[in-house]
Amino acid sequence: MSDIDISIFHADFIEQIKASLAQNRLAHGILLNNIDHLPLEPLLIKLTTVLLEHDIVDDLATAADVFYLKSDDGQIKIDQIKNLLEGIYLTSHGAKAKVIVLCPLEALNTSAANALLKSLEEPPENTYFLMTTNQLQWIMPTLRSRVQVFDLALTLEQKKAYLAQKYQMNDEDIAKALAISKADLQVIDRIKTDKSFWQLRKELMQVIQGQLSPLALSIDINAYYQDAIYWLTSLLIDAYYYRLGLSQTMPTQEQKALLEGLIKRYDHIALYGFYQRLLKLKAYEGKHYNVNKQLAIESFLIELSA
Numbered sequence: 001m002s003d004i005d006i007s008i009f010h011a012d013f014i015e016q017i018k019a020s021l022a023q024n025r026l027a028h029g030i031l032l033n034n035i036d037h038l039p040l041e042p043l044l045i046k047l048t049t050v051l052l053e054h055d056i057v058d059d060l061a062t063a064a065d066v067f068y069l070k071s072d073d074g075q076i077k078i079d080q081i082k083n084l085l086e087g088i089y090l091t092s093h094g095a096k097a098k099v100i101v102l103c104p105l106e107a108l109n110t111s112a113a114n115a116l117l118k119s120l121e122e123p124p125e126n127t128y129f130l131m132t133t134n135q136l137q138w139i140m141p142t143l144r145s146r147v148q149v150f151d152l153a154l155t156l157e158q159k160k161a162y163l164a165q166k167y168q169m170n171d172e173d174i175a176k177a178l179a180i181s182k183a184d185l186q187v188i189d190r191i192k193t194d195k196s197f198w199q200l201r202k203e204l205m206q207v208i209q210g211q212l213s214p215l216a217l218s219i220d221i222n223a224y225y226q227d228a229i230y231w232l233t234s235l236l237i238d239a240y241y242y243r244l245g246l247s248q249t250m251p252t253q254e255q256k257a258l259l260e261g262l263i264k265r266y267d268h269i270a271l272y273g274f275y276q277r278l279l280k281l282k283a284y285e286g287k288h289y290n291v292n293k294q295l296a297i298e299s300f301l302i303e304l305s306a
Contacts, residue, residue: 004166007043009158013150014043018050028123029147031105031139032132036154037186038162040132043152044101051128053096060101067100071107078111085115088124098124102131106138113140120146159185167192179249182234190227200224201231205258207301208235214301225293226282232300233278239263240271274304 007014020026030047034040041060048066049057060068067084069076088098102108108116120129120143131147133139154162156178162185163169163177181187190197200219206212221228238255239262241247251259262271281296 004162005042006038006040006162007046009154009162010043010152013152014046014050017047021050021053026128027148028127029120029129030131031136031144031147031149032130033136033149033151034104034132034134035151036159036184037134038154040103040152044103044130044132047130048099048101051097051099051130065098067098069101070103074107075109076102076107076112077109078115081108081112081115085119088127097126097128100127100129102129104135105131105133105143106135113143117143117146154185156183159183163188176252179252187230196224197227200227204228204231204301205235205254208305209258209261210305214298214305221294221297225297228297229278229282232304233275233282236262236271236275236278239266240268240275243268243271274300 017026017030032040032043045057045060048060048063052063052065057063057066060066067087069080069084084100088100102116116129117140123129129147136144136149159178160171160174163174169177177188177191181191196219200217203212203217203219207214207217219228235258238247238251239259242251242259243263243266266274277300281300284291284296
C-alpha cells in the first residue's frame, strides 16, 4: 500500500481556482465537499499555495500566513476558533493573502460555528477560509450560505486508477471491490486496513444464511455498530434490487447464494421493511446514547435469518 497524492486527480479544479482568483471571482469562504471522503491535505497544500500567491507551501501546520485547524477528537471548540481568528489580524509575512484552513467544518460545535460565521460575514481583508466537509448536510444553513461550495468526487476511471496505484490491484480485483463497496472508496480503504470490518461482513452473511448463530459473532458489535448497520443495509439493498430483477452488477457466487436465499424467504415489500428498520436503528443511536447496540443487532439478525 502506498500513499496517493489525491491532488493529481483534481488538476482541472486547481486551474479553476487559479482562474477565479485571477478574475477576482473567488469567494473568501471556500468549502470543499469531500464526497469520496479521501485525505485532502495534498490538495489543500496546493490550493493554499495558489491563494497565497508566493512561495510553495510544504506544510500547512508551519507555513507563514496559514492558520491550520483540524479536528483530532471529533470536535472543534469555540476557544480554538477564537485563538485562530485573533491570529489573522497580525501582520502578514509578505504574502498577498492569509489562509485559514479548517478540516472538517462539521466538527465545529454550535458556538464555534457561530463565531466563524461572524468572520465569514465580514472577512478580514485579503483573507481566505479554505474548509472541507465530509458531511455537507450537517453544515448549518447560515454557514453554507456564506461560502462557495465545490463538490469533489472522482470519476469511475479515476477511482480505478486510485485503487491500482494505492493497492496495486488488478482490473478483476478493482471491479470486485467497486461492486462490493458500491464504488465507495472509503469502504474499500476500510476493507484494506481493518480486518474486523471485512470479517464482520463475512459473519453477517453467514448468520443470514443460517450458517452461524446471531449470538456467535466474533466482532464486538458495540464497537462496530454502525459498520454492522452499513453491511446489513448494503446486503438488503442488493437483495431488494435482485428480487426486482434490477441489479446493475453481477453478484459474486458468494453474494448470489445469499441473495437467492433472502428472496426465497421475503418479497420486495418485506425486504424494504427490514431496510427501514435498519434506518431507524441507525438514527436511534444518535438520539439515545443508552441504546443496547449488541441486543439491537442480535434481535434484527434473529428475525432476518428466521
